[in-house]
Amino acid sequence: MSIQINLPDDKELSVxxxxxxxxxxxRQTMTDLRDATPGIAFSRLWRFASGDVTHDEELLTALxxxxxxxxxxxxxxxxxxxxxxxxxxxxxTDETLSLRETDLCTIRIEPSRAEPNQVYVIIELKDxxxxxxxxxxxxxxxxxxESMELPTDQGGVIQLLLEKDNALLMALSDHxxxxxxx
Amino acid sequence: MEIVEATGxxxxxxxxxxxxxxxxxxxxATAMDGEPRFAPKTCHDLARAIVCRKYATGILQLCHLVxxxxxxxxxxxxxxxxxxxxxxxxxxxxxxxxTQTVTENDWRRPGFELDSTGLHxxxxxxxxxxxxxxMPFLTALLETVIAMIGYEPVDQVFSNMTAQATDQEExxxxxxxxxxxxxxWLRDHLPGTQTAEKFEAIVNFLKSNGDKNSVLxxxxxxxxxxxxxxxxxxxxxxDFRTFRSAVGGFIDFLRAVETGxxxxxxxxxxxxxxxxxxxxxDPMVLDEDAPAGAWQTPLAQLDSPPADAxxxxxxxxxxxxxxxxxxxxxxxxLPLSVLRSDVFGAVQAxxxxxxxxxxxxKHVLNLLVCDDAExxxxxxxxxxDHEQHLLRVQKAVLHALTGDAIDVEEVDTQRDPAGLPEDAxxxxxxxxxxxxxxxxxxxxxxxxxxxxxxxxxxSDNDLDDPEIMEGFSVGAGALVQARDHLADYLVVLARLQAxxxxxxxxxxxxxxxxxxxxxxxxxxxx
Numbered sequence: 275m276s277i278q279i280n281l282p283d284d285k286e287l288s289v290x291x292x293x294x295x296x297x298x299x300x301r302q303t304m305t306d307l308r309d310a311t312p313g314i315a316f317s318r319l320w321r322f323a324s325g326d327v328t329h330d331e332e333l334l335t336a337l338x339x340x341x342x343x344x345x346x347x348x349x350x351x352x353x354x355x356x357x358x359x360x361x362x363x364x365x366x367t368d369e370t371l372s373l374r375e376t377d378l379c380t381i382r383i384e385p386s387r388a389e390p391n392q393v394y395v396i397i398e399l400k401d402x403x404x405x406x407x408x409x410x411x412x413x414x415x416x417x418x419x420e421s422m423e424l425p426t427d428q429g430g431v432i433q434l435l436l437e438k439d440n441a442l443l444m445a446l447s448d449h450x451x452x453x454x455x456x
Numbered sequence: 457m458e459i460v461e462a463t464g465x466x467x468x469x470x471x472x473x474x475x476x477x478x479x480x481x482x483x484x485a486t487a488m489d490g491e492p493r494f495a496p497k498t499c500h501d502l503a504r505a506i507v508c509r510k511y512a513t514g515i516l517q518l519c520h521l522v523x524x525x526x527x528x529x530x531x532x533x534x535x536x537x538x539x540x541x542x543x544x545x546x547x548x549x550x551x552x553x554x555t556q557t558v559t560e561n562d563w564r565r566p567g568f569e570l571d572s573t574g575l576h577x578x579x580x581x582x583x584x585x586x587x588x589x590x591m592p593f594l595t596a597l598l599e600t601v602i603a604m605i606g607y608e609p610v611d612q613v614f615s616n617m618t619a620q621a622t623d624q625e626e627x628x629x630x631x632x633x634x635x636x637x638x639x640x641w642l643r644d645h646l647p648g649t650q651t652a653e654k655f656e657a658i659v660n661f662l663k664s665n666g667d668k669n670s671v672l673x674x675x676x677x678x679x680x681x682x683x684x685x686x687x688x689x690x691x692x693x694x695d696f697r698t699f700r701s702a703v704g705g706f707i708d709f710l711r712a713v714e715t716g717x718x719x720x721x722x723x724x725x726x727x728x729x730x731x732x733x734x735x736x737x738d739p740m741v742l743d744e745d746a747p748a749g750a751w752q753t754p755l756a757q758l759d760s761p762p763a764d765a766x767x768x769x770x771x772x773x774x775x776x777x778x779x780x781x782x783x784x785x786x787x788x789x790l791p792l793s794v795l796r797s798d799v800f801g802a803v804q805a806x807x808x809x810x811x812x813x814x815x816x817x818k819h820v821l822n823l824l825v826c827d828d829a830e831x832x833x834x835x836x837x838x839x840x841d842h843e844q845h846l847l848r849v850q851k852a853v854l855h856a857l858t859g860d861a862i863d864v865e866e867v868d869t870q871r872d873p874a875g876l877p878e879d880a881x882x883x884x885x886x887x888x889x890x891x892x893x894x895x896x897x898x899x900x901x902x903x904x905x906x907x908x909x910x911x912x913x914x915s916d917n918d919l920d921d922p923e924i925m926e927g928f929s930v931g932a933g934a935l936v937q938a939r940d941h942l943a944d945y946l947v948v949l950a951r952l953q954a955x956x957x958x959x960x961x962x963x964x965x966x967x968x969x970x971x972x973x974x975x976x977x978x979x980x981x982x
Contacts, residue, residue, distance in 0.1 A: 275948070276674030277789045279713060281662065286716060293712035294655045299507040301704050302695075303476060304500065309812075310480035316602045317485055317493060320540035324533070327488075346607040353611065354533050 314343060323350045325409065325456060338417040348413050351454045356407040359453035361415075370447040378404070379455065383447060386435065393443060395434040397455070402430025407455035410434075412445035420445050424455075475645045478603045479503050482596050487543040494545055494596050497760035502596045507646065511597065511638065516631040518594045518601075519617060520584050523627060524575050526618040527565040528557050535614060545595045546761040547588035548923060580623045592761070601634060604641045610634070654695050657685070658709050675792035678706050679969065687976050697977065698808075699970075700779065700801040703793045707786055715750065751784030754934035754941070763931035765924055766913030768849050777842055780945060781938060791948045792962065795832055799963075800970040803829050807978055824974045826967050832959040836949050843946060846939040852909050853935060855902035856919060856928045 282290055314336045321327040337344050352358040357378040362371055374381040379399045386392040399406060406427040412420045420442035424432050436443045445451040483499040486492060494502075505511045525538040538557075542549050554570055567578040574587040602610050617630035661681050662671040682702035696702045755778060758768050769777070779801075780787050780794050787794045807823045822828070830838075906914055918924045953959045 275789050275791060276672050276677070277710065277786075278670060278672055279710070280669050281659070281666075281671055282713065282716065287659070290709075290712045290716035291652065291655050293715045294708055295652070296504075296508040296510075297708035297711055298654060298705065300500075300504045301701075301708060303479065303503045303507045305701070306473070306476045307480050307483060307503070310476045312480040312484035313477060313603075315481050315485035315493070316599050316607070317540040320536055321488075324537075324541075326541075342606065346602070349606075349608045349611065350536070353536070 313340075316346065319343070319347050319350060323347060324354050334419055337413075337419055341417065344413065344417040347419075348452055351411065351413070351456070352452075355411075355454040355456045356405075357455040359455075361452055362449045369449070371449055372447070374446075374453060381446070381453065383443070391438050392435055393438060395436060395443065395446065397424070397427075397432040397434075399427060399430040399432075402427075404430075406430075406432065409456045410442070410446075411454040411456060412442055413452045413454070414445045414448060415450035418445075473645070475506070475642075478600060479506065481603060482599050485599065489543075491544060493543070494592060495760050495764050497756045497764075498545070498592050498596050500756065500759075501593050502600060505593075505597065506600060506642070509639075509642065509646075512631070512635055514594060514597050515601075515634050515638070516628065517586055517590060518598055519614075519627045519631045519634070520577060521575070521586060521591060521594055522614050523618055523621045524568050524577055524586075525554075526614070527563050527568050528554065528561060529564075530557075530561050539595050539598050542595070545592040547592060548761065550591045550595075551588045579621075579627075582624055584624060584627075589761075601638060604645075605637045609637060613637075654705060655709070657696070658705055673706055673710065673790070675790055675796075678703055678790065678793050679796065679966075681706075683969070683973055686973055698801065698804055700797045700804075703783075703790070703797045703801075706790070706793070707783055710786055711750065751786075753778075753781040753784065754937040755781050757934035758931055758938075762923055762927040763934065765927040766918075766931060767911040768913075768931055768935060769845075770911070773842055773845060776838065777938070777942070780839075781941065784941070787941075787945055788948055791945065791952060794945070795835060795949070795959075796966060796970075799830050799832065799835050800826065800966065803970070804974065807974060811978065821979065824971065824979050826971045826974065829967060829970075832963040833953075836946070836953070836959065839942060839946055839949070843939060843942045846935055846942065848905050849909070850932070850935050850939065851898075851902045852906040852914060853928050853932045855899070855906040856914075856925070857932065858899070859903070859919060 281287070314333055318327075318330070318333060322330055322333055337347060357376045359374045359376055359381065362374065372383045377400070379397055382394075382396045382398070384394045384396060386394060395410075397407075397410070406424070408424055410422050410424055414420075418441075422434070422442050424434070426432075446453060479499070479502065482494065482502060483492075483496075485494065505514055522535045526534050529535070529537055531537065538553065542553050551570075554575070558570060569576045569578075574585060574590075577584045577586075598610075613630050613633045617626055620626055621630075658681070661684070662673070662677075665677060665680075666672055682696060682699050685696040685702065696705060755769070755774060757763055776798070779797055783790070783794055803823060803826055807820060810820045810823060913924050913927065949959065952962070957965075
């Protein structure tokens, strides 16, 4: 069994070649897809950024390794967040940050007088009647992410008591971290 | 004998390019329940649109869709909620989302309307319509575009567009901005294609084996071509290392000749409209990349909504029928090429996998000699099994579509065998079974088969689900096409079996051929 065809002339052959290129590229791609290693889909980033999913270790690892993914995630988080605190220019590399401010609120870090190893994180909403954020998220410059659910505000103030070595607190005090209230 | 540095070559060949990894990411994306977010057909269409650079229409449609969802959603992340908040991206889910959102919030801007076919947009300079069935592809396209160029540039284009989208011109400008960004990205990432060389390799081979104008493509020619490409021949082309890629190359070549010739273009040209029975194409779901009239594997329809809600074929059955179905009618003219590809192509896949996994040399050497290859007789038996399975599934579908719960008289009158929702798209529903003509025996057999098929979609409860019923209606046509094609192929194999050199003799000869070449390709004497 066989197929007999008349080869097209040169002009027509170039059209045939263009069709072949398309067919072959698709076939090659579909074959290569079987061995390809998939990454993190943007829909997965969105689920995490929007809070639909709260635990995704694989995603957190990928964020630490992939700067483009982190940039996408931070931009997305910024969009879905109640308030976004960008990186802050540091006066010196040793200086830790104790105050962040946006149009909507301020975040202050104050040591506890009773417990030297603890600090207060105080979030003050500029409009006490505004709906308050539900979580605090930090994105460090190395891509590592920390987050914490927030208690309900009391008269426009949300207060957290954290240990000094708390990872979220350290990120919050770091100039190069971005902070999000969602 | 030892395994040569072929391992490195295989590893290199198997390494994913950034584009491939990106497409794989979209194909691998899962819904919350772990099921694929997109239907396989959507991912296939996406790959085709990107690698063939035929995404411009899709990008324009995407921009219109973004404009519409921006006009009906709530919150700052309106378009993101639509594209990424819908878990399993199917036309029905999208329609439900849009309907619910518009019901709850109404349109924020005028000029938009939903109906049973899709989304209609009225601009100052004209109208634009988009079917629900197209939207999953556009969602997958958006995921891909963001993965390519990043979220912020895409968001910026959409923000600018939705701020002033009163005319289609503004939508076109946004689409052009995205097209430029995609083009730039692809310029650096679309693999340096050797396709032109592959094309020339096939043409030169055919010319050297035929006269100036008339050339012959046969099973023996394809095997000879693959041998020449991989045994150190001067014209060898590294892209034809697998036998399946060589067969695929000739299949693509024949299709390109068919598509490229003006004669076939005229004979296959279809008019635009919505009367599918008359061979017309619905512009709302127009697949602008598929050559008109070209063979489409029926498995693609089974992979697509609504049929993909039912497990007509399991993974193994699907894989074993994939290449045969993909080759379509050309498999009837090149039966041994398909058989060789399925049998020895599978051995070659195991060899490359073993090399990639750095498995023990002894194991690889055992593979090279092809002793474990399935014989052509055994393979034919399996094709028979698949054909019988397809028949059983057809019977079960018959029961699903004409079961007791359905008034058969009414069904025949209305040509709506599935009891579909009144607003369901029935243009692609094939009326396969005339229930009036069905004997009780056939009906009973269908019912028995349905009960014994322990697969997703084949339970009595599923028959109450309108989406499943629509899946049966649409899938039924693809099942008939698949089984007919398989039956035709089995007839050809039976003829080969009855020939002077039967299939077992052919297998023995081929076994030596493949063993020799695999050893050249993947093994070396000390």
